Amino acid sequence: MTDQFKIAGRNVKSRFLLGTGKFPSNAVMRSAIVASRAQIVTAALRRVDLDSEEENLLAHIPEGTIMMTNTSGARDAGEAVRIARLSRALGAGDWIKIEVIADNKHLLPDNAETIKAAAILAAEGFIVMPYFNPDLADARRLRDAGAASLMPLGAPIGTNKGLCTKELIKILVAEMDLPVIVDAGLGRPSHAAEAMELGAAAVLVNTAVASARDPVRMAGAFALAVEAGRSAWLAGPGSVSETARASSPLTGFLG
């Protein structure tokens, strides 16, 4: 059975998206991207000083990778739009992860500003991938604004706490036709598998891989978990029962 993953009409080879932040080195990051088999990886836009020997991130990204710039650092829609336009002018393509955060303590997204930015950027031809608090009404607003996917957080960024928003994500999966990509907070491959078993179209992970003792091995572990979870979703898990149900016949052995 074919199980194609499409975003905005484009085939995407992997349901595992990887962030490029916090890796111990560019060489480890590159190896982790290869091990993850991710096709879409995220990056951030930052100012460079003329006197700094800035690293060229793109030189360490495997060929064939789709870059998706995030708008981290944006505190409102206007700043997110500006970052997206700068990213496109840099040649980083049309994929944009909208991330608008006004709260520096919890790093939770501002849905209202995210929706505003989504409408502007979708109209400019960006493939709009909004990171947001999993709220059904806002998911519908994002869809109407032209979002190509929905990226609800599993838990606050970088916490590795897993699927704290599980029930809300289940509702998005049930009600929305857009791909639901769980972004932020997934800390272990089992969290990723759980998200995929619930019907998420994909997951995006960064900290859990980059901060592992062996990021390359962890990238591979997540890739396997995402595949396993997806297969489980397609296979359709059996129902949960309150009482025991024998899996072997109870009669016919001793009569």
Add this chain to the structure above:
Amino acid sequence: MNLKINGKEVSAAAGITVEGLLDKRPGRGRVVVALNRTVLPDTLWEKTALKEGDALEIFTLFGGG
């Protein structure tokens, strides 16, 4: 001549172009430049001479999630 580069006051040779300024970078990563908040396409870097008080911002891609 005084310029603002990434929000910091910097002095530069009068009439230096954006290209001339970027040539001084030790790193050679791909960058995008905004002059007085407007994106300046790289095809214009060589032709664009900076003026007193111009604000230049230089961005590149970094690791991020």
